[in-house]
Amino acid sequence: MKTPTLSKTPGKTMRISAHFLTGTSLNRFEAQSLVDHCFNSTISALASCHRLTLQRTPEKEANRCRVVRYSLSGVDLTCANAILATLIRNARPSRED
Structure with a gap:
């Protein structure tokens, strides 16, 4: 398996990946609570x-705004776990002096 490359915003990617690994889904309004105000860009990067193949489910918010709910399942959960581990490993400062 090819090692994933680090995106420009590893913190945001890590937060969203970790959230998906809990088995829950997100839409763009819910992603704002995870400090992701450009959720479509994060989904595109993933x-x-x-x-990753994200499941997309259209829905209507309470204010009748149409949004898409994103989630991961199956083999993509396993891949997301590997990606998150790589992002965490790459984000840590090296202890080699």
Whole structure:
């Protein structure tokens, strides 16, 4: 398996990946509580850079705004776990002096 590359915003990618690993889903309004105000960009990075297939479910919010709910399942959960481990490993400062 090819090692995933680190995105420009590893903190945001880590938070969203970790959230998906709990088995829950997110829409763009819920992602704001995880300090992701450009959720569509994060989803795009997970899909294109990390090759995850996110399930997309259209829904209506209380204010009748149409949004998409994203989630992971099956083999993509396993891949997301590997990606998160790589992001965490790459984000730690090296102890080699």
